Amino acid sequence: MANDTPPLAAPIAVKRPHSITHHGITVTDDYAWLRDPGYPEVKDPEILAHLEAENAWFEARMAGQQARIDTLFTEMRARIKEADRSVPQKDGDYLYWIEFEEGAEYKKWWRRPVGAADDGSADELILDEVALAAGKDYFRLGALSVSKDGRLLAYAIDDNGSERFTARIKDLATGELLPDEIPGTLSALVWVAGDKGLVYSLANEQWRTDNARLHWLGQPVESDVELYHEDDEGFRVGSGLSANEEWLVISTSDHETSEVRLVSAADPLAAPILVKARQTGVEYDVDVRGDTLFVHANDTHENFRLATAPLATPGDWTTLIAGSDAFYLTGFELFKDFYVVEGRRGGLDQIELRWYDDPARVEPIVFPEASYDAGLGDNPEWDTPVLRLGYESMVSPATVYDYHVAERRLEVRKVQEIPSGYDAALYVTERLEIPARDGTPIPVSIVMRRDRAPGGPLHLYGYGAYGIAIAPGFSTTRLSLVDRGFAYAIAHIRGGDDLGRAWYKAGKLDRRTNTFTDFVDVANGLVERRYTAPGRISISGGSAGGELMGAVINSDPALWGAVVAHVPFVDVLNTMLDESLPLTPGEWPEWGNPIEDAAAFALIRSYSPYDQVAAQAYPPLMVTAGLNDPRVTYWEPAKWVAKLRELKTDRNELLLKTNMGAGHGGKSGRFESLRETAEEFAFVLWQLGVEG
Numbered sequence: 001m002a003n004d005t006p007p008l009a010a011p012i013a014v015k016r017p018h019s020i021t022h023h024g025i026t027v028t029d030d031y032a033w034l035r036d037p038g039y040p041e042v043k044d045p046e047i048l049a050h051l052e053a054e055n056a057w058f059e060a061r062m063a064g065q066q067a068r069i070d071t072l073f074t075e076m077r078a079r080i081k082e083a084d085r086s087v088p089q090k091d092g093d094y095l096y097w098i099e100f101e102e103g104a105e106y107k108k109w110w111r112r113p114v115g116a117a118d119d120g121s122a123d124e125l126i127l128d129e130v131a132l133a134a135g136k137d138y139f140r141l142g143a144l145s146v147s148k149d150g151r152l153l154a155y156a157i158d159d160n161g162s163e164r165f166t167a168r169i170k171d172l173a174t175g176e177l178l179p180d181e182i183p184g185t186l187s188a189l190v191w192v193a194g195d196k197g198l199v200y201s202l203a204n205e206q207w208r209t210d211n212a213r214l215h216w217l218g219q220p221v222e223s224d225v226e227l228y229h230e231d232d233e234g235f236r237v238g239s240g241l242s243a244n245e246e247w248l249v250i251s252t253s254d255h256e257t258s259e260v261r262l263v264s265a266a267d268p269l270a271a272p273i274l275v276k277a278r279q280t281g282v283e284y285d286v287d288v289r290g291d292t293l294f295v296h297a298n299d300t301h302e303n304f305r306l307a308t309a310p311l312a313t314p315g316d317w318t319t320l321i322a323g324s325d326a327f328y329l330t331g332f333e334l335f336k337d338f339y340v341v342e343g344r345r346g347g348l349d350q351i352e353l354r355w356y357d358d359p360a361r362v363e364p365i366v367f368p369e370a371s372y373d374a375g376l377g378d379n380p381e382w383d384t385p386v387l388r389l390g391y392e393s394m395v396s397p398a399t400v401y402d403y404h405v406a407e408r409r410l411e412v413r414k415v416q417e418i419p420s421g422y423d424a425a426l427y428v429t430e431r432l433e434i435p436a437r438d439g440t441p442i443p444v445s446i447v448m449r450r451d452r453a454p455g456g457p458l459h460l461y462g463y464g465a466y467g468i469a470i471a472p473g474f475s476t477t478r479l480s481l482v483d484r485g486f487a488y489a490i491a492h493i494r495g496g497d498d499l500g501r502a503w504y505k506a507g508k509l510d511r512r513t514n515t516f517t518d519f520v521d522v523a524n525g526l527v528e529r530r531y532t533a534p535g536r537i538s539i540s541g542g543s544a545g546g547e548l549m550g551a552v553i554n555s556d557p558a559l560w561g562a563v564v565a566h567v568p569f570v571d572v573l574n575t576m577l578d579e580s581l582p583l584t585p586g587e588w589p590e591w592g593n594p595i596e597d598a599a600a601f602a603l604i605r606s607y608s609p610y611d612q613v614a615a616q617a618y619p620p621l622m623v624t625a626g627l628n629d630p631r632v633t634y635w636e637p638a639k640w641v642a643k644l645r646e647l648k649t650d651r652n653e654l655l656l657k658t659n660m661g662a663g664h665g666g667k668s669g670r671f672e673s674l675r676e677t678a679e680e681f682a683f684v685l686w687q688l689g690v691e692g
Contacts, residue, residue: 006060010654011053013642022577023598027611029574031639040162042627042634051627051638054656061655065682071692072480072678077671078420079476087400087413089388090114091380093150105669106130106139126153126172133159137661139669143167143188147195148245152178152217154189154198160661161628164203169217182221190239192248192268199227199239199248199268207582207630212239212250214268227268228252228261234585241265242288243334244382249286255466255589258283262314276315286314287334289356294320294339296332302501304329306341320359328500333376336383338405342375344469347443347498349374351389353405365403365410369393371431371445373471388413392474394429394447394488397422418476426450427482429472434525436518440506443498444522445472446531448487457561457688458487458532460523464495464515465544466590467504477677484685484692486538487531493518495544509592510599513607516551523559535561538684542566543632546623550609550640553618560619562687564680567629571636572608573601582630610636613643617650620687622680625658634658653687 015030034050036042062069083102088095094111101108106129116122126146133139142156142165153172156165167182167189186209187201197216201209210230215221227250230237234254242249248263250272259278264270275286275293284297293309301323309316321329321341327350329343341352351374353363367374377388377400389401389410397416404411428450433441459481463470470490478488492498495507495515507515523539526532539560541548546568553563569575576594579585592600605611621644625637641656648654657679685692 006063007053007056010057010645011050012645013050013638015646020574020577022594023601025601025605027573027605029639031642032574034638034642035633035635039633040628040630051634051658051660054638054641055658055660058655058657061653062679062683065679065686068682068685068692069675069678072681073675075420075480076477076674076678079418079422079479080670080674081417081419084417087388088112089378089380091146092148096146100670101130104130105671106133107141109144124172127155127170132157133669143185143200145189145191146172147191149195152191152195154191156182156185156189161626161659163207163630167198167200169198178217180215180217180221182215182224187238188240190241190248192265194266197268201237201239206233206580208233208586209236209238212237225269227263228272233579234588236586244288244336247288251285252278253283254586256281256283257589258285260284260286262286262288262311273311273314275309276317285331287332289334289339294332294334296329298323298501302505303327304501306332321354325500328497330497333379335379340376340387344498344500347469347492348372349471351376363408365389367391369396371429371472372396373473392416394445394472394474395424395427397474397476416474416476422476422479431472432525432529434522434529436514436521438514440494440518442494442518442522442525443492444526445490445492446487447478448482449485452485452487454530455533455536456485456487457481457536457538457690458489458526459538459540459684460489460491460519460526461539461545462491462493462515462519462522462541462548463545464491464493464507464519464548466495467497467501469496469498477674477681480678480681481684484690486690487526489522489526489531491519491522493522508590510603512591512603513551516548516555516607519548520552520556520559523556534559536688538562538564538688540564540566540680542568544569546570546632546637547572547609551607551612553621554609554612554614557616557618562684563619563621564624564683565621565637566624567626567632568609568623568637568640569632570609570640573604573611575633575636576600576604581633610640610643613640613647615647615649618644618648618652618654620653620683621655622653622683623656624676625656627658627660653683655683 016033018032019026019028036044036047085099086097088097096111098107098109109127111124112122136159138161140158144155146153153170156167158165165185167185169178169180184202185200186203190199197214212228214225214227230252235252237252240249248265250261252259257278257280260275261272263272282299287294291311293311293314295307295317298304303323305319305323306321307317307319327343327345331342333340338355343350351365355361372393374391377390379388387403392398400414402411402413429447432444436442493515497504546565549565550570594601594604623637625634627634
C-alpha cells in the first residue's frame with residue numbers, strides 16, 4: 001500500500017564520489033549516480049524512488065496553494081474558447097481545418113470539398129486526435145501529410161514524450177489504416193512518386209536523424225531505401241518538397257553549416273543534385289521555380305542574402321537581394337507569380353511581396369502597432385491570389401488575416417476569442433532599450449495594466465540561445481499575473497537573433513556569458529526605472545532558458561523573488577563532454593567542444609549552473625523535468641536540485657517536479673498544460689506575497 005503521509009522534510013540525495021579529468025583539471029560530481037546507466041530506459045529503483053520522493057515533497061509544499069492553483073486554472077481555462085475551429089484553408093480540391101470540441105484536450109482534423117455547402121453535410125473527419133489519445137497519459141501528433149491526390153493521410157504519433165514517433169497511413173476513402181507502419185521516426189512525412197512513396201527520417205539510438213529514407217506503400221519497412229546518410233554525427237537530416245512540389249529537398253545541417261540536395265519528386269531514386277558542398281559557417285536553404293534555384297544564404301553577409309542560380313549549375317549564385325545590416329532576412333516563400341520575403345528590421349517582423357518580372361517592385365505589408373509578432377501562415381498552394389497571415393502583439397489577441405495580393409488589402413478572418421472577456425484598452429505595451437554593462441542597448445518588451453502602480457511585482461522572461469527570437473506576442477495565461485499587478489517583460493537578450501545574426505553570435509561560444517549579464521542588466525535597469533524593486537522580480541525560462549535561470553541565480557541571487565526553471569539545461573559541462581548523449585555533437589557549434597578545446601572547457605565550467613552552485617543564499621526555486629526528455633535529460637535538473645539542497649544557506653523553497661510520463665514539453669493536452677502553468681504562477685504569487 002502506498003504511503004500517503006506527507007513527507008516532513010525535503011529528500012536529501014546521497015553523495016557518491018565520482019570525478020572526471022580533462023585538460024589536466026579534475027571535476028567532481030557526487031550526484032552522477034542519478035543518471036540511470038540503462039537510459040533511455042529508467043528502471044533503477046533508487047533513482048526512481050528519489051524522483052518520486054522529490055515529487056512527494058513538491059506536492060506537500062504546494063498543497064497549501066491548491067485553492068490558488070484551482071483559481072488560476074479556472075480563470076486560464078475560461079479565457080480559452082473550448083469549442084473552436086481554425087479558418088479553413090484551400091489545398092487542392094479540399095478546404096482543411098481543425099476543431100476543438102467542448103472540454104477536449106486534443107484536436108480533430110476536418111476537410112470538405114471546395115464548393116460544398118458549409119452546413120456540415122460534406123464535412124469529413126480525417127484524423128481524430130481525441131480518439132487516438134484515449135487512455136494515454138501522453139499524446140502528441142507529429143507529422144501529418146495528405147497525399148497529392150487527397151486519398152491518403154500519413155501521420156505520426158508519440159505516446160510517451162520520447163520524441164520517437166510511429167508513422168501510419170490512413171485511406172481516407174475507406175477510413176481504414178494501411179498495414180504500413182514505420183516506428184522510430186522523427187521528421188516530416190513527404191509524399192513522392194505519384195503518392196506511391198513516403199520519405200521520412202528515423203531517429204537513431206542517440207535520437208539523431210542522420211538519414212532520409214524512402215518507403216514504398218505496401219512494401220515491408222525493412223526494404224525501405226536510404227536515399228541519403230549523414231556521416232557527421234553533429235548534423236541532422238530533414239526533407240521537404242519545393243513550393244511547386246516538383247523537387248524533394250533533402251537538407252543536412254548543424255547550428256552553423258548546411259548542405260542541400262535536390263531529387264526529382266517524381267523519381268526519388270534518381271541521382272541527387274548537390275546544390276553546393278558544405279562550407280563551415282555557411283548556412284543556406286533553397287526552393288525552385290522552373291529552371292531557377294532560389295537560395296537563402298549567409299555566405300556574403302551574416303544577415304543572409306537571397307540569390308538565384310540556374311538549376312543546371314546550382315552552385316553559381318547571383319545576388320537577388322543583398323545582405324544588409326539593417327534588414328535581417330529570415331526566410332522566403334515562392335509562389336507562381338510572386339514571392340514573399342520575411343525578415344526583421346529593428347527587431348520587428350517585416351513581410352514583403354516581390355515580383356519575378358519586376359525586381360524593383362517591393363510591396364511591404366503594413367501593420368498598425370509599434371511592436372508586434374507577424375508572419376506567413378499556412379499557404380499550401382503554388383498558384384494563389386491570397387496569402388494567409390498571422391498577427392498578434394502583447395495587447396492584441398492572435399488574428400488571422402487573408403492578404404489579397406492584387407488589392408493590397410488585409411481581410412480579418414478570425415480574431416482569438418476570449419470567452420471570459422478581454423478589454424485591450426486596460427493594458428499598455430512598451431518597448432524599451434536598457435543598456436548592458438558593455439553599453440549595448442538591450443530591447444525589452446513589456447505589458448501591464450494602465451492603472452498599475454510603479455514599483456510593483458514584475459515577471460521577467462528570457463531565453464537567449466540558438467538564434468531563437470522571443471516574439472512580443474499575446475498570451476491569455478500571462479493575464480493572470482498582469483491582472484494581479486505584475487508587469488510582464490521579455491528581455492530580448494543576446495544569443496537570440498532578435499536583432500539579427502550578429503545578435504545571436506554575440507551570445508554563443510566564447511561570448512556566451514553576454515546572455516546572462518544582459519538578463520541581469522535588464523532587471524537592474526527595470527529597477528532603476530521604477531518598474532519594480534529588488535526581490536519583487538520573478539523570472540522563468542525553459543531548456544536553454546533554464547540554463548539562464550541557473551546562471552543568474554548563481555551570480556545575482558538577491559535580485560530575484562521567485563524563479564521557475566523548466567527542463568533546465570544546467571549540467572552543461574558534463575553534457576558537452578558526453579558525445580554519447582543524443583544532442584551533444586550537434587551542440588558543439590553552439591557551446592563549444594570541451595573535449596578537444598581547453599578554453600571551451602574552462603569557459604563552460606565557469607558558467608555551467610550545476611558546476612557553479614555555491615554555499616550562498618538562493619531565491620525560491622521551482623524546477624521541472626521530464627523522465628522521457630531526450631533533449632534535457634531528467635538527471636540534469638535532479639542533480640542540480642540535489643546539489644542546491646546540499647550547499648544553499650537559506651531556507652527558501654526548492655521544489656522539483658518530474659513528469660514521470662512526459663518529455664521536454666511537459667504534459668500534453670491543452671488543459672493539462674494549463675494546470676502546470678497554474679502551478680508555476682501559484683508558486684510565483686506565493687513567494688512574492690501577492691494576494692489573489
